Amino acid sequence: MQKKPTDELNDLLENMKPDQLEAYFKDNEKYMADEKKAFYYYMKDVLDEKNIKLKDVYSFAGVTESYGSKIFTMEKHTKDRDLIIRFCIAGHFNWDETNRALKLYGLNELYAKDPRDAVLIVAINNRIYNLYDIDEMLLEHGLEKHTTE
Template sequence: MNNETIELMRVLKNIKDESCLDEYLVDIYDKYKGLEFKTFFEDILKHKQITKSELIKNACIDRTYGYQILNGSKKPSRDKVIKLCIGASLDIKETNKALRLADCGELYSKNLRDAVIIFGVNKGIGILKLNELLYDRGLACLDD
């Protein structure tokens, strides 16, 4: 867990009654509202100065489907989120954040497939090379 999560868990543990819980929930809602997958990637694109079309091409995702994911009209699969993250050259922390925002679960180092993906993200390996690494180890490639 990251430091922010640990702190939030500590605060929750020390809440004395329901009224304090309600205050906490309002504070958390105010802090995290509007932070959604679509917004996260809009910020990434702006920060990295890449276009949606470049990202979709780098991620090896169908053009129409990629735009639907980025505009929020389609919910992406876990593999599509990973491909977008690789296409945007995100680090592991940013990738896990995107996976959380998409409700897809973070990469887990004790899972063999996830371990190979983590390796690929950490080394900046592209989609094709990562799929090759997965395939060579008998693991499912990132979906097309």
């Protein structure tokens, strides 16, 4: 698949008039993200910015590369919100990036009034990206661990 940098598309849109939109969509159709791919493109863009490889994210999150890529491309859909959060932690996402990823995947964002989410938010905000350290924080507060092993 060909790829055009998002900032290049942003530049095109910056001074565009409404009557030019049709031509923009036609000219850039192959670069447009469909809803199913929006999550994948977002994750990939953030990981690329941080120089983190997808295979490392899968490994860190405790899934095989083949299963992880099916979740990322939404070929398979998971209801396991913790898995998406593990992907974000593995990718060193900040709180906003994590919430955006969850939202794009169709899951609830991290919620400050949920005790377990509150621990995850504090961990992410303090750049604690080790799942075992996060599990310890959760257990200290009588909450369910994030990892399954």
